[in-house]
Amino acid sequence: MNIDFAPELEAFRAEVAQFFATAPTPAIREAGRKTTSVFAPFKECMEWQRILFEKGWVAPHWPKESGGTGWSVEQRFIFAEEYRKADLPPLLPQSLGMVGPLLIDLGTEEQKARYLPGILSGDDFWAQGYSEPNSGSDLASLSCRAAADGDDYIINGSKIWTTYAHHANRMFMLVRTSNEGKKQQGITFLLLDRTDYPGMTIRPIIGLDGFPEQCEVFFEDVRVPQSGRVGAENEGWAVAKHLLTHERGGGNAASPTLMRYCERAREAAAATPSPFGGMLATDPVFQRELGELEADIASLGHFEKLAISGHAIARDPAFPSINKTINSELIQRASTIMAQVSGVGGLVRQLEALRVGSNVEPLGSEFDLISMPLYLNSRATTIYAGSNEVQRDLIARSLAGA
């Protein structure tokens, strides 16, 4: 066993911290502080991606030859920790975390050449078209249909829970190309060059936090080229499953973000009186609960480090599901504690003050402004990317082979 504590790492940490202290614009910083979801405010997030891209730091989890940084695991965690300390907006996962790694693994050379540059630079933003109104947990039952027609497919049907589709200029999606055999057969994985094809309509859905984050996407005779197919026709399920390991397993560690939530809760609690006297941050009950959460997040961090360093734990077929389950439930617990600190301060609905660049004065603190939207938004984390019920099914099923 070995962890690198070389002094060069501290120099690296200083370099990263220095960059984060100087490179982001005020709007990017504000967007980071006002992020109340896994998905940061779009515009500033993409501006920040451009800056990171130019620095060469946009995709630490990618292979170096495809645009990654070639950092050690230690460096990657230092980067993630400093990133969160600076409260910078997390980059959107759909492009860099999902379709990018997928194309590196399974795309044709042409697809890689065509799409990876825009994914890295942030010139393109990809939406993920998986779920349908009647195909949520039961994703394989999807029915959005693509009929081959010459060199094209003609798509009819709809997708739902398509995060930030209203911001996206590209989209990857699963379509049904055959009704033969098992439902997992007959699914094809497609890349769409545009989101404004004739016949394609995007309707944002207002979430319980008041923000339009998810969308419904309708397809009416939408004609797209077959060259956007990844893998063979009718074999998209395997492609999707491969991608899910990226979506759920995550090359990017979640624990630094979660730990930062705890820090913010602690900071806010230091300024909040406890009804039992003193400040909340020194209240034993608060400390007990925050300590339990921090310990659990620490364990996730340990788990992530084992995984990223190539320990056998990450080769367990259940790994992506375990990781997704832990991560999503910790987001909910962290945001629950944050909302608890805000108390009745979280009952104020003041969405306009949450906009980046807003000149509306918040009624409470900035912390109070974000804690409740974050709590509400986090209800979705145990539902999306395969509900946690499905994840637990998969984990249990994996035991049969163990």
Add this chain to the structure above:
Amino acid sequence: MNIDFAPELEAFRAEVAQFFATAPTPAIREAGRKTTSVFAPFKECMEWQRILFEKGWVAPHWPKESGGTGWSVEQRFIFAEEYRKADLPPLLPQSLGMVGPLLIDLGTEEQKARYLPGILSGDDFWAQGYSEPNSGSDLASLSCRAAADGDDYIINGSKIWTTYAHHANRMFMLVRTSNEGKKQQGITFLLLDRTDYPGMTIRPIIGLDGFPEQCEVFFEDVRVPQSGRVGAENEGWAVAKHLLTHERGGGNAASPTLMRYCERAREAAAATPSPFGGMLATDPVFQRELGELEADIASLGHFEKLAISGHAIARDPAFPSINKTINSELIQRASTIMAQVSGVGGLVRQLEALRVGSNVEPLGSEFDLISMPLYLNSRATTIYAGSNEVQRDLIARSLAGA
């Protein structure tokens, strides 16, 4: 809505308290304090039943004409509260709580006349022969076979988890009398006059707490009279289901016992230093956790009062399952807090000091002596009388009709 606060009730309370202060022998009191299970030490428990029987207070939940007290709900709760305050051993449920009420509801006049007196007086103690090694949660799959032979049945097979069978002189049981049709059909409910029939063997099973509470009962060509049948042959499932409402719903309230556990935890905590300074009883974290438990027990108490007073809540088909689930999980939580108070004091295994009348000096306090066995024993509460998984299935199923 109405609760009786009449001053006569306080006189009643005083009368009950006075009786409890004088009637029990020292051994009965010791047995009460050393009860580490739903099932109190057998010998002293039956002695105490005899005393209560002679006082006419042995079955407050029975109809007055069958030997009950005719008390109001208020009186029954006062009785239960004083009972627990005095730490007296709870009477064993199999006779008074299960087969007795069943016979009142479904027994023949002859069966009532024959068995109810012994059930009330405690001259008889009944074991419950339901589960089998391969029929636990799936009770209806039971295979212990009774073949009709003249006026008798000849029983072959075995029963398991038969609480206190080694103390019992009578037994009620489910047997298979037919393999036709659905598995619920072909089951017959039998009363056995003896537990020492030729061919009947009882093997106590040592539990995880170190005590023999459960038994396995083996039947090899055991001949019993058919007159012990309750209901028709092959229709015992309905009888068993009826009995389960008594077993799970309980005419006796559980909340006073649970509240008493909290009191004992609080008393012990008042004598235990907290590692954070002061005594544990005044530690905010302890108070927070005990308070949550007490509130939940209070809600169970409210639920029980609604039920016993005849509110519609008790006519919900899911009521017995809801009641059993709440009750069993609260026993586990209460005993967990008790074991927490004992801390490493609970790691001492000193079963001999727990015996009633033991002259072995306990290494710790009497509280430390009981807390861990109680915690360990309580693991069974969510398993027996229909596992809580089965209860939740039943509750969910009841919603379909709602």
Add this chain to the structure above:
Amino acid sequence: MDFNYTEEQQMLRDSIGKYLEKSYDFDTRQKLVRSEAAWSQEAWQQFADFGLLALPFSEEQGGLGGSISDCVAFAELFGKHLVIEPYTSAVMLSAPALAASANPAAQDWFAKVIGGEAVVAFAFEEGHGTPSAAHITMTAEADGAGYVLSGEKRLVIAGAEAHALVVAARSQEGAPALFLVEAGAAGLQPRAYRTIDGRSAADIRFDQVKATALDLPGKALDDIIAHAVIVQCAEAVGAMGALCAITAEYAMTRKQFGVPIATFQAVAHRLADMKIAYSKARASLLYTTALAQGGAATQRDIAILKAQTGKLGRAIGEAAIQTHGGVGTTDELNVSHYHKRLIACDAMFGDHAYHFRKIGEG
């Protein structure tokens, strides 16, 4: 013991239930929440016509002589329909305070409130959670025959629209007391907003605002809050019951993998847990109501009800959203709105964590 609603209470529930079903369905309610109106004047008038505004007051006071169990009976329906009108604030908190005061101005306002002619808001909350009167820190300074108030009150339901305010502050003796302030008084600076559960509220700055003491007898304020908390909990229990029913119905009709999702044991057990939680909360509501009706509810009893309702309500809300999946996380479906109402009920007057700890103090 008897915890059943009387026939009269059942009739009241039937009438109000019918009205709300017809005129306060979810779509109507959502239009109202998205409108400029703080609440529905028409609904308020209906409540007045049903006698609800005068119900909890004795006939000598000009009321209808109703009891706390009467209020609980219809408040469950308010929760079921996510009613945003300031009933608890105006009728359960301000009005009893006004009624208990010998001050003639208070008596006038009281008559107007129960007559449906005015709304008087209750300004109590001061920070991130003011669980009881003992936590009030705003002080009232004597100023001639009256007082002046300075400081801030938060989350004053109907605070910007009310015709007057009942304000909790420390009296000269240092004890928590109540004061009457007229709307529009100099130095009053409300900032209005909607709460996450759609109600109109305001944070109000007080800058040397003239106020009149209500001079209530000793324990009156605690008793008023206790009854209001019961009614607030009844709303929460009503919302919980609705969520249980809606979620069970959804789980039995929504299909995935070719079968209703209720046939998946994980979903079935979650429905069971919701039912268990609801059973506990409703039992505590009815029992505590009966205790209060008999004048026997202690602070601990109220704390138990408040804590249990808060914790169980949150659990039911979260379970309902999880069971609904994606649609549960939208603004379009009522499920998330119930959850937000339950969160609000938990947070106001001390959340479950606060009350559990008070209970644990013994």
Add this chain to the structure above:
Amino acid sequence: MDFNYTEEQQMLRDSIGKYLEKSYDFDTRQKLVRSEAAWSQEAWQQFADFGLLALPFSEEQGGLGGSISDCVAFAELFGKHLVIEPYTSAVMLSAPALAASANPAAQDWFAKVIGGEAVVAFAFEEGHGTPSAAHITMTAEADGAGYVLSGEKRLVIAGAEAHALVVAARSQEGAPALFLVEAGAAGLQPRAYRTIDGRSAADIRFDQVKATALDLPGKALDDIIAHAVIVQCAEAVGAMGALCAITAEYAMTRKQFGVPIATFQAVAHRLADMKIAYSKARASLLYTTALAQGGAATQRDIAILKAQTGKLGRAIGEAAIQTHGGVGTTDELNVSHYHKRLIACDAMFGDHAYHFRKIGEG
């Protein structure tokens, strides 16, 4: 970063695993627990032969120069086999204290311990939980060149059988320190018992018992305890892994309603939760071990490992029993014995609740 066991460590695990499989199966272990013997002399001798008693000590000390990760590697197997021998007490706690002392008697005892000739017990616990040296209250009074100890120590593993004791008490300066006491010293009154997890322990009264100061340098005691806690956690994680495997296997073979119970989603999800808990605990074990190996594990890191292992171990134990149903609640099956070991691991040196709160203090 690398958290894999080295090839050498893997070989050590293989040998010890093979030995335990063969000679320390559950039935053998249960016979041992029910016997008069405090533990198996034969097993102890085997551990000596494997080099385990000398492993954690430097070659200058006469040890084998092993590391904390070596100890963790085989301690997981100790947990898997519910080993009752006093390894942690004698080799991880007492021996390092003896080794760090300049006292010649201590050096003698140290040589005997790592040579397998003597067992020295560690007397630390004083009440219902003594989580760290800072909580020690027993005081050592100076008595000529030595000290005398009075008071009580509890849960001294191997306390009645040990040839000597290392006792934690406050020194003259008031700081926690360690003292050496020979077995049979006048005034020493042990009462022996078995713990719920089958180990031999004693509560020991000290009545003016002569003792020698070990005079360890400042932070040594905390560091010794930190390493011992890691090894204790490794045992717990080993037990958890065994429970996960046993329970999954049982659920896939035990049939009810005509199918394996693992096909019921409630059972399947419980198995998943056990796997999740085990994944967290094992990750924390391996990471903290690597940190400690690099000399970089802080008190907080140790607290995180101890707290997580304690909480997750209890949860896994309870889930394993519930999944097994009736047989899980018996003394006959190994499942309940694993659970009791996990409870003991949680309780000693501060339970999860204690450590969570320390972590939360920030």
